[in-house]
Amino acid sequence: MERFVYQGTPSRVVFEWGALERLPDELNALGVRRALILSTPEQQPLAERVSRVLGERAAGVCAQAVMHVPVEVARAACEMAAELGADCCVAIGGGSTIGLGKAIALESSLPILAVPTTYAGSEMTPIFGLTEDRLKRTGRDARVLPRTVLYDPSLTLSLPPGISAASGVNAMAHAVEALYADDANPVISLMAEESIRALGEALPAIVRAPDDREMRSRALYGAWLAGTCLGAVGMALHHKLCHTLGGTFNLPHAQTHAAMLPHTAHYNHAAAPDALRRVARALGGSDAADAGPLLFELNRQLGLQAALGDLGMPEAGLDEAADLACRNPYANPRPIERAPIRALLQHAWEGRAPR
Numbered sequence: 065m066e067r068f069v070y071q072g073t074p075s076r077v078v079f080e081w082g083a084l085e086r087l088p089d090e091l092n093a094l095g096v097r098r099a100l101i102l103s104t105p106e107q108q109p110l111a112e113r114v115s116r117v118l119g120e121r122a123a124g125v126c127a128q129a130v131m132h133v134p135v136e137v138a139r140a141a142c143e144m145a146a147e148l149g150a151d152c153c154v155a156i157g158g159g160s161t162i163g164l165g166k167a168i169a170l171e172s173s174l175p176i177l178a179v180p181t182t183y184a185g186s187e188m189t190p191i192f193g194l195t196e197d198r199l200k201r202t203g204r205d206a207r208v209l210p211r212t213v214l215y216d217p218s219l220t221l222s223l224p225p226g227i228s229a230a231s232g233v234n235a236m237a238h239a240v241e242a243l244y245a246d247d248a249n250p251v252i253s254l255m256a257e258e259s260i261r262a263l264g265e266a267l268p269a270i271v272r273a274p275d276d277r278e279m280r281s282r283a284l285y286g287a288w289l290a291g292t293c294l295g296a297v298g299m300a301l302h303h304k305l306c307h308t309l310g311g312t313f314n315l316p317h318a319q320t321h322a323a324m325l326p327h328t329a330h331y332n333h334a335a336a337p338d339a340l341r342r343v344a345r346a347l348g349g350s351d352a353a354d355a356g357p358l359l360f361e362l363n364r365q366l367g368l369q370a371a372l373g374d375l376g377m378p379e380a381g382l383d384e385a386a387d388l389a390c391r392n393p394y395a396n397p398r399p400i401e402r403a404p405i406r407a408l409l410q411h412a413w414e415g416r417a418p419r
Contacts, residue, residue, distance in 0.1 A: 068249035073188060073295045076212045077288065081281075083216035084179060087117050087154065090212050094175055098123040100150035102141070102165050104130065107157050110181070110219075114156055123148040129161040131317055132195040132310055138167035145174060155210070156219075158182035158231065159317060166192040166208035178210035181219045182231040183263070183283055184318060185238050185291025188213065191299075193307065200311020209295070215288060217281045225271045229366035232267040232283055233322035233359075235290035236260055240329055240355075241300045242293035243339035246395040252296050253342070255289045260346035262286030268365050301389075301396040302328035305409075308388045315375050322368045323375060323415075327408050330356025330418035335398035356418035371415025382409045 076093070078086060091099065100123050103111035108127035115122040126141050141164055145153065155165035156179040163186060165176040170192055178187035190209040193202045220228070239256040242248060266283035269276055305324055309315045333340040333352040340352035347358040363370055373379065386406040393400040411418065 065250075069247070070249045070251045071296065073190070073209060073292060075188060075210055077215065078213070079215040079285070079288065081216065081218050081277075083214040084114070084117060084219065086214065087114065087177070087179070088119075088121065090177060090214065091118070091121060091152065094152065094177070094211055096152040096175060097121060098148070098150050099152050099154045099177070100141075100145045100148060100168075101125045102129055102153055102155040102161050102168075103127045103157050104160055107161070107181070110156055114154055114179070118154075123150040126164075129157065129164040131160050132200055132314070133160070133163040133167050133193055135194050135196045138164060138171070138194060142168050142171045145172060150174065152177060154179065155187075156181060159184035159186040159234075162186045162210070163193060165210070167194060169208045170205055173207050176208070176210040177212045177214070179214045179216065179219070180284075180287070182223060182227065182318075183220075183235045183287035183290075184231050185235045185287050185294055188288065188291030189295035191294065193311075195311045198312050200307050202307055213288075215284050217277065217284050220280050220284060221275060221277075223274075225274050226367065227318070228270050228274070228283070229267050229368055230316075230318035230322050232263050232270075232287065233325060233363065233366070233368065234318040235287040236263045236359075237302055237306075237321045237325045238290040238294035239263075240325065240343050241302050242297050243342055244332060244336035244397045245297035245300060247297050248339075249297070252293050256293045257342045257346050259286045259289035259293065260343060262289070264347045264362065267362070271366055299394050301331065301394065301398075301400060304394045305385070305389050308385055309372070309377065312385065312388060313377055313381055315372070315377055319369060319375050320372070322363055323370060323372055324412055326356045326360035326363065326418045327412045329359055331404070331408055332397050339397075360417050369415070372409070372413040374415065377413055379413055382406065382413060385409055
């Protein structure tokens, strides 16, 4: 066996139906008293519910989280936390809200308690992203890793099937790339394959029956595994492309991950055959070359838009996207070359099956 290094993330994870009601106890366990509650504008009613659970320990609600964490939103939230005397943040929602919490932690070192309501997986990573002047900057910092994560499957029951599907494939992308990360290890690879299998089973069932409690739990379990994978090993081409497309062209985060994943998996299948064979196996296939087409078919089953063009990506921007993706590339099994990357983007823009 080859040498490897594994380091687990130090987050405390609570997975339970009704886990939200444990929030006061979890604040006690962290030794904090006053929480700034974060959400998107759309999820403000849920943030107000958290405020009621916390009672006098709720310092206030900041319902300003948006995609890709613009720096001006992050600055305003940091100022609000300081003005209210908050000594922690409770981020309830998906990647946008948890990303805002990370931006506050990066600036102020306030601990984060995350309560995910989607399957994005950001809550298990020390990775942050900030967008300024159409460029998204990402990095790793131990301060931004949520100290406690409460997984309450009941909070996902109201998540619409389409958003559930896109969010779940977004999580799956973390697991796929973990299998061929340059610092992959056997522990994370086991978790990644299990994550893909769990999400591949749960997401079609949720689209058919959104109130299926068992499949909601299984999807959230798969998302936890995927986020743990992303937090433990590096990212590759897929995440570089999605960060470029999201930050520069303001494309929807989860839907962009879903549209791109079949193509990036196929791009790497010959260079990382063992990893992509595990992806295919988790989805019912057998060969590495099956991985991209199986992911494309999964998107079709879930009713997800396959074409970047349908997500708002201008065809005129594909050249710029290819240039940016080739600039300071992430480590990747197959070399990053502009011509095949440009062709990959064209296929994804048109919504064609990977080839």
